Amino acid sequence: WSTTAEKDGGVLSVGGVAVTDLVRQEGSPAYVLDEVDFRSRARAFKQAFDTYDVFYAGKAFLSTTTVRWLDEEGLHLDVCSGGELSVAQRAGFPMERVGYHGNNKTESELARALHLGVGRIIVDSFHEIERLERLTAAGGRTARVMIRVTAGVEAHTHEYIATAHEDQKFGFSITSGDAFEAARRVHDAAGLELLGLHSHIGSQIFDSSGFEVAARRVLALHARVSEEIGVDMPEMDLGGGFGIAYTTQDDPSDPAQLAGEMSKIVEHECKALGIAEPRLSIEPGRAIVGPSMCTVYTVGTVKEVALDGGQVRAYVSVDGGMSDNIRTALYDADYSATLASRRSDAPAVLSRVVGKHCEAGDIVVKDEFLPADVAPGDLLAVPGTGAYCRSMASNYNHVLRPAVIAVRDGKISVVLRRETEDDLLATDVGA
Numbered sequence: 563w564s565t566t567a568e569k570d571g572g573v574l575s576v577g578g579v580a581v582t583d584l585v586r587q588e589g590s591p592a593y594v595l596d597e598v599d600f601r602s603r604a605r606a607f608k609q610a611f612d613t614y615d616v617f618y619a620g621k622a623f624l625s626t627t628t629v630r631w632l633d634e635e636g637l638h639l640d641v642c643s644g645g646e647l648s649v650a651q652r653a654g655f656p657m658e659r660v661g662y663h664g665n666n667k668t669e670s671e672l673a674r675a676l677h678l679g680v681g682r683i684i685v686d687s688f689h690e691i692e693r694l695e696r697l698t699a700a701g702g703r704t705a706r707v708m709i710r711v712t713a714g715v716e717a718h719t720h721e722y723i724a725t726a727h728e729d730q731k732f733g734f735s736i737t738s739g740d741a742f743e744a745a746r747r748v749h750d751a752a753g754l755e756l757l758g759l760h761s762h763i764g765s766q767i768f769d770s771s772g773f774e775v776a777a778r779r780v781l782a783l784h785a786r787v788s789e790e791i792g793v794d795m796p797e798m799d800l801g802g803g804f805g806i807a808y809t810t811q812d813d814p815s816d817p818a819q820l821a822g823e824m825s826k827i828v829e830h831e832c833k834a835l836g837i838a839e840p841r842l843s844i845e846p847g848r849a850i851v852g853p854s855m856c857t858v859y860t861v862g863t864v865k866e867v868a869l870d871g872g873q874v875r876a877y878v879s880v881d882g883g884m885s886d887n888i889r890t891a892l893y894d895a896d897y898s899a900t901l902a903s904r905r906s907d908a909p910a911v912l913s914r915v916v917g918k919h920c921e922a923g924d925i926v927v928k929d930e931f932l933p934a935d936v937a938p939g940d941l942l943a944v945p946g947t948g949a950y951c952r953s954m955a956s957n958y959n960h961v962l963r964p965a966v967i968a969v970r971d972g973k974i975s976v977v978l979r980r981e982t983e984d985d986l987l988a989t990d991v992g993a
């Protein structure tokens with residue numbers, strides 16, 4: 563839960579706003595964004611990593627409002643598509659504090675990034691280096707470049723979100739020599755300025771040993787590039803991926819502790835290698851926005867199903883589902899839910915919170931004990947939905963994507979409005 567969430571007489575309030583009032587005013591389902599919580603997590607990273615640049619990873623959740631908050635809090639911003647870049651641009655975010663990622667940026671996306679003066683472009687393939695050479699030669703601008711490297715680490719997380727083992731699409735392999743070769747080519751290219759190396763090992767990681775191994779390997783390459791190519795790269799980025807608690811069993815990352823551990827490793831390695839410490843940066847997304855949102859749904863139907871062994875499971879259907887939170891279906895993610903609109907003294911029963919989509923895998927919360935009297939019209943709240951829920955939301959079954967509503971000091975403001983059927987039909991040119 564975000565820091566200002568509390569229950570009063572069974573009614574959940576966030577930022578001083580009762581979710582019952584919020585839904586009456588803004589409809590359901592809704593993502594509720596706790597501004598104070600979001601800002602304080604951004605600030606905690608910024609303060610803990612005070613000698614680093616902290617790039618917020620926009621893929622976790624992006625809107626012009628939150629981008630402005632990040633600017634005010636002094637963070638940098640990581641984007642990975644022309645669309646994400648356009649949000650930063652619309653928000654008036656300083657382009658020199660933007661990092662541009664992606665394994666397949668198009669020529670026009672790169673041209674736009676150069677034109678806007680994006681602070682760093684993180685290159686991910688030889689084709690991209692060639693593209694940038696062409697563009698800078700034609701446009702007379704310099705591209706400030708980092709090289710995404712594959713550190714060869716098996717991060718302990720879901721297979722789809724681990725990114726530093728060899729057999730996946732991101733980065734230049736250190737082991738094969740590609741990463742060194744990429745550094746050489748960038749250094750040799752007239753319009754490209756080599757800023758440093760970049761490593762991101764995966765997401766929702768709790769064990770810091772993966773970061774340690776990656777930092778060691780990337781620093782070793784950094785030293786080799788300095789020595790053999792004769793270029794002193796001023797920067798290095800160690801990526802994001804810091805895990806958050808989704809259920810009470812998880813152990814959340816503590817920015818101060820992480821900062822301490824990472825700085826110690828880097829200091830120690832640089833001493834051992836006899837090199838100057840590059841200016842470091844990190845890219846947390848989930849750890850900033852994840853806990854600061856919850857999703858509020860309205861219950862539509864409840865059905866009891868007998869399980870083998872005589873147990874019963876209540877299927878509680880809500881007015882959203884896999885279109886606003888795909889993470890349970892895609893990564894087998896664990897969430898929790900609570901009755902948010904009233905108090906109940908009914909006994910807790912094994913329940914599954916499911917959506918309104920046409921498939922059985924449309925599950926929001928796999929297992930939860932909810933009061934036996936949960937009924938149509940009740941509100942349920944699911945915490946920890948700030949990261950990769952709205953940003954991965956879809957219109958499956960032509961369901962409308964919910965609004966994102968910021969709350970603070972008892973006040974509501976719309977960050978992203980609820981979609982309408984006209985929005986959906988706007989791209990249907992036959993209509």
Ligand code: LLP
Binds near residue numbers: 802847
């Ligand atoms: N930097 C780079 C280069 C990344 O690729 C990512 C995430 C991040 C930073 C931020 O990672 P974070 O701190 O948010 O873990 N959709 C998946 C997560 C995919 C992450 C992709 N890259 C999920 O819902 O778990």
